[in-house]
Amino acid sequence: MMTLDTEVLVIGGGPAGAACALALSRLRRSVILCEEVSFPRDHIGICLSPGLFKQLEFLGVPHVLEHPAHRHGLTFERRWGAIDSALAPSEVLVADRGRFDSDMLATVASSSARVLQPARVAKVTRFAGGCVANVATAAGMRQVRAAFVVDARGRSSGHRARRRLGAPTVAVHGTWRGEVRPTVLMSSNGSSWVWAAPTGTRRSLAVVFTSPDALHRLKGSLEKRYLRLLEEADILERGLELVSPPHACDATPYLTEGGETGLLRIGDADAALDPLSSSGVQAAVQSALCAGPVINTLLTPSADHSAANDYWSSRRIARSETHKSWAAERYAEAFCFHGTEFWKDRAAAASAARPSPVSPTLLPFPDQLLMLSDQVTFVEAPCLVDDLVVRERCLFHPNLDEPIAFVDGLALRPMIKAFAGKTTAAQVVTLWSSFYTPEKAVELLRWFWRHQIAVAC
Template identity: 25%
Template structure:
């Protein structure tokens, strides 16, 4: 019997398999597609670099030559959605000493291949083109999977099954656990363009641009020296009666800084459309199984946090399963701790998204500043940039705490938060005056 089967070889599943394999566990990864394959979610956060470093994956990613991202540009003509009217640049150099001040823009087909290869190198067995078709259950516990590979159906048993199947949600669908986040039922229309010349960029080379307008927002993410990903996100009713191409063109025209950056570019793909993609599961662990990443929750690509939270939960799940494998009597405690960690990160991230769509980010910032009292404007900007960079677990961030105080934005049923940063735990403890108990369990 295997120690773990990981269903899905995307970032969350790959890092989970890597960490487990480096513990010396027997791990099988079943990925239904053959890599490389297209996936959205190309812009990384700076906390991702710290996470990759902690788990021995940074060198493999850094040597790929991805576009370096040192900040994000947020465009808001009205000043009601972001931090000030006009343009706010989140400069990652302002996150403070000891933290990484840059990250990457990637093509996910390539980035995901690199991470899956790292799982192989760590000792995990990886089978691509292996479609999970069911779970094996005994006495109310998941004990393995049925999968189809090369037209042949097989079974494999394990002490734990990790669901990293993203939107497919194998476990969520089996047990009826997935719930839509009704207020975030959006649609995205996007494609890639060649011919990018950053001489036309009115901002900083390598930055993501996020532009707000009355009906939604636009992203622009440079993927290489001459390629860029561009998309528009809107409520579903804004697309009715129009083709994706019509909605895209009209929305991009509303954000002149992004339109300027696209000067001379031409589309290299048809439009992709993603709909109704915001959901969560209140239960993310169970007898013999855990969910990681998008399998358990997905909010919105607004602040580019999906891959970070997915990989952080994948790594944390591996650590929790390692404790349970070593001491089966501690399984409940390990899985409960993991569940609370998962929910803390996703809840904070989804609250950040809600604050944008409901125009409450500025009021939250004002409340944080008032509560903090003795913090300077520079300190407050530091915490804003940290939050935008992936600071979703810390109890130290007053902006995150202001978002957590709004009961209307709760994603999950009540749970016990785990305020332990998975990227910079030592710095987090130090900033809290060494009170380790205050930063979680």
């Protein structure tokens, strides 16, 4: 059996696995990525959020969304109540996930990382210094020896210790043929909500999200139940034809529990978001970008390994809680109109959401004396510095999600010195302008003021 040696074995070649392999390659780590199936493959998660663009730019692969198969500039219409209709003209991207996933993996293959596809990881045996994986490929069995393993297999990951983060949810999806508007649509009714989007000139995808109990209470075949829920949502255009029987899959949000030395789970293998967030791909890539420096730290003998583990733990929980609270707020809006148990269960987390800062976004007057809020504290916390996770003196305030050492990539420490005594807003900007541009200094002061970190004396 041929043996391949690498530092990191990535199992799964979707957006999370591909992004992680690229991030590790940029950190000069050797990587082998194994993907079980041949691409392209079908995937119902096709609506991508705008934040993904910046992530791809960071990885140096923004071109993967330039293919004409991806539909940019679509409008978004949300019917969350009887007359509640919101129209947003340019922030929606509907991607051909088969093309997107294939192109992402192709960028990995063109990097220093090695891609094995199709390649099924049959068995992983751990030992003190890493692991050995038996991999079935078209050319025969291969043995991969790695110091670290990344599980990016999505919901199909074999790990079963998962904590549910929301009400049980099932998605029923089908492909339709016929003339469609260039609009992404969302609509709600008493026991479900529906999402529909054009995927081509004469094709569209419609997905119904409901509870398993509500779906089981309906009579007839899965197709009849699917059509009934679509009819109640009144979301499909007239004259469309269902191409093939619909399919159902689990869409319940969750977070995995129980860590293992030498292994990280990323993307849906670690945490699956509520589908209402429409941010699954962005969150998956975000977890991959976070995993890169964490793994780099854990593979560096002289680095602070406990800081890396603490950083990873806090970031994954923060991502899940942020999206959970956001989705709950949208569910609460629908509950106000429908008032059913379906929406009540999903809106429960909205009451626990942290309120947004109440400070105005306007700047203080130039002669306004400023000081640090008495709610500011300083703590030692893990944070990312260059390519490693280290412990730094961080600032914390109740209006922040977590302790921070940087604002917009800039170190906080030199900024804080401006508030050593009573200083006017104009003096703060002048001082900061010696480090940054005047425009950046004003932007930073606005951030301090908006979050109530800098307050009037």
